[in-house]
Amino acid sequence: MDEKELQKLKVCDIEDLPGPKSKEELEEMKMPFEEYCRKAFDPGNEFLKPEALKGIRWMSTTMYIFTPHSVANLAELGAECIKVEMPRMGDPMRQTSPFNEAYLYPLHDTRPMTGTGYGFLNANVNEYYITLDYHVPESKRVFYDLVKQSDGLTECYRHGTFDRWKQGYRYLMEMNPRFIYVWGGGFGYGPKMFGGSYDILGQAHAGLASITGTHKDMGGHATKCTNWCIDWYSGTQITCAIMAALNYRLKTGLGTMIEFSQVQAATRMCGYTAPLYGRFGIVRQRWGNWDTQLCVHGIIMTGKSDFPDRPNPQEKFEARYVMLSAFQDADFKDLCDIIRSRTSSAAIRPTRRGSAGRPRWKSIKPSRPGPRTRPAPKW
């Protein structure tokens, strides 16, 4: 048997099999954890590693941030993504720039003096950009051909628009049963089905705004969480649903339709807000930089900026807030000691009153008898 034949018999490489195969790999077990992490994640060499979603092709008939981000997440994981925009108009995000200030990539005739706004950056990474006007009859065939060759699509048009144009799930599922169809928008079927949506609408409508910011009794207003967070956050939630659907399809070969409402996603992150209201009728308010459940655990202003000499006002005036966290007894006591040593007054003492609001770990006595229906199991 010659070398060639021997090679033919091989079905895998010893390197691919689990278990240590060398002294080095044995060493790996002894390596300090940080070093191991650096080696395992190997920053800077991402391109030497395989992509999880290689081979998936996804269409992105989307605009703004929310739905594009759901696709960009797939693209970052290695899927081949195709962004479809209206000819000559493009995604409105291209004309969105902070204070109309920063423009890149001079682009088209409606804004000849400027270019692509910074708002577009980041939401559509690793993608192919094509234009297609669905109003033109000839585009239909192109669209259907793409659907036949793709694994899924995310769209953000007003609900029912794609259906009216005969390119909704009802039509596409019959052309490609493996197709995963995602509609992302504000509300979904129901009384407000045709209501449009934005990040900020999600924050407002879903209750997130009512718990963010300083209370009006303290002079504040309901504050928008920055950076279109609900757009991005719910975009990732769509990706999460897509990933589950892809894993299901791996087993069954069947696609699905996902109807995703970003307003709902904003309510989902409000934690105890809903159960507290449901059981006790308490409407959660905004508490500024306090954490309602941990004390001390919040953001406080210091007397000076870190960079008083920098020209940029953000560094000069705003680099003066710290996140302070000392909610466990020992840490709280240390904090009090530090404050006391810096101030002549000894008024601050780590009394029980001072640490009110911090949870008690050990023995909690119910303030009223619990509904004890059966005795606790004893192992």
Place this chain on the structure above:
Amino acid sequence: MCDIIWCKKEVGGKVCDTVNYLDPYCFWNWEGKIGCAECGTVYYIHMIQGHMYRGPDEKPGEKADILPLFADKPNDGYSCYLPGIEGRTRPFTCLPREIYLGHADTVKFSIRGKPVRGWRPQPPSAGVAGSFGFFWDIEKLSPEVWAEYQEKIKKGEVKDW
């Protein structure tokens, strides 16, 4: 009038005719004296829940507590005072950098000194809705930027942070 003060004061035989905008969050509940950006006339206002409870009443000879953030003259070619003009408008205190131009800023070089495609005009070959994809041949398309870039490299102004 409320939420704006449209100043009709006659100064030097001419009507001031300037709209001073009272931005909603600052003035929603507010009492004090505000100066007109154009003529400096001081008005007393007391605003509750966005409604003018009292005012605007002229307070000649008194000093203004606050200036508007922005004012313009719609009947005079929309000339305006941007935020932060001394003696006219108050500065907007949360600006992203010290030089706030107030108009679109397209730069040739990033803060690392690398060319970015932000300058104008574009060459005619860019066409309508043209896009040069991922390959931007600066040398051919914008020789003057390319030359400037070479200068920067020579001076050592191009860096990777």
Place this chain on the structure above:
Amino acid sequence: MAKEKRDIEINSRADTLPLMGPEVRPWPVTPPPTPEWVMDNVYAKRKAQEFGKFLEDNLRLDFVFDKPEALQGLRVMCNGIWQISRMFAASLLGEQGAEVVHIEPPGGDPLRQLTPFGREEYMLMDNVAGEPCGLDFLHEFRNAKSITLNLETEDGRAIYKKMATVFDVIIEAWPPGYMDSVGLGYRHLSKLNPRLIYCWVGERGQWGPMKDEVSKHGQWILDPFSAAADSWIHNTGFPQDQCPRGKGGDPMRSGAWLPSYVCGEQAAVNIQAALYWRDGVSGEGQFIEVTAAEALMDILDFDIGWYGFNRSIKARTGAWDPNLNQYEWNPCKDGYMMIGGQTDRLWYRIGMCIERELPEFGRLIHEDPLLKEMGARNSLQGLIKTYSITTKWLRDINRIEAEQKLMEYEIAAGPVLYIDEVAEFPHFKYRPWVNTIETQFYGTVMYSESCAAFQHRTPARVKDIGRPLGHDNGEVYQKFLGIGPLKLRELKAKGVI
């Protein structure tokens, strides 16, 4: 709803507790619209009856239990304390059908004890042992089982090792290197189970100069440290122009534990991608690390690019958005009203709606040549001008009036709602998004519905919420390790579980 009058004397908060709760004040207070009403009044108006019927027939929440689960058969072990991000990641997988087991130390996760302002009366007692449980923990403990295990004991570590061989996914949230130092890190477990997907979640990372740390007394760093580390808090909040510093004009954390939720969902995405790669391609598991700080940086809009462009550092702009006009909420008669519409089409529709009642809007806004172009409207002065006049319109009307008026013009507009209003908003209770569930241990609990629940084939679902600490020790240890009741009693006596 109260049908008879009662005389009630309230001397303390304790007296008010029996006056609340789902038995006394059921949800929803008013019934949601019926499907027939929606058909006639919503779908029909846009001639979308057929499509509406298709959606109702195929996506309604009532049908979720007739459909398969996407991640059925996936076993997920969630190990750690404090971090709500690990629980959210586990919830997302659990809602899709994965079998989730939460491992807590015998003393329980301290999150169980967290309750707003330390008020124990707002914790729920389970009907087994009468132990109180905080609502945040409860709300995120979905479709899961609870076991206890003491990783500080040799036996406990041996048990954990055995568990790792039969699970597909481990979500871990202990301080950096802890699990590794006790010989239970990825490098150890992957030798036993090469198909294992191991995901660590935390605030800033388990390695590197700013990695997660605990204080010298053992206190963890928790949400929102991650948001403090990447300018997220820096650019949330009102500028001191609009609110004085110290009175709301400061950088602001999100009221919700937003960074943790963003971290948790990224973890769930990456776990499922790793799963796809394992089952579809390679058969191998992998090591994943998701930090809240990096998950936030990924969604930091263009802030990093903008700094590179011209040294701009994004500043806070309150309830306005520096990138779009209109796109904000402003005060109105009874709260705040959000209005959005950027493209010319929407911009002029908003304008028409306001101008109808406030002609000044047309004079000052529509006629201004500087506001006629989409991009140019985003300038700071454009925002000041537009929102001053818009608020002049809003100050005379309530949120609901504003919404109805704007809806006539099909504008994306919505009021800033509080949770009681959210729970009663017709659309929300119609689907429903805020829902109630009769839990096994904690009575009727109101919760936010899973966002992936509206699907044709494999909707996510919530089956149960909350679990007393270690309730499933018997079942889980029996099922996965064959440890029977006698042996379990022995382990408990030794402090292992």
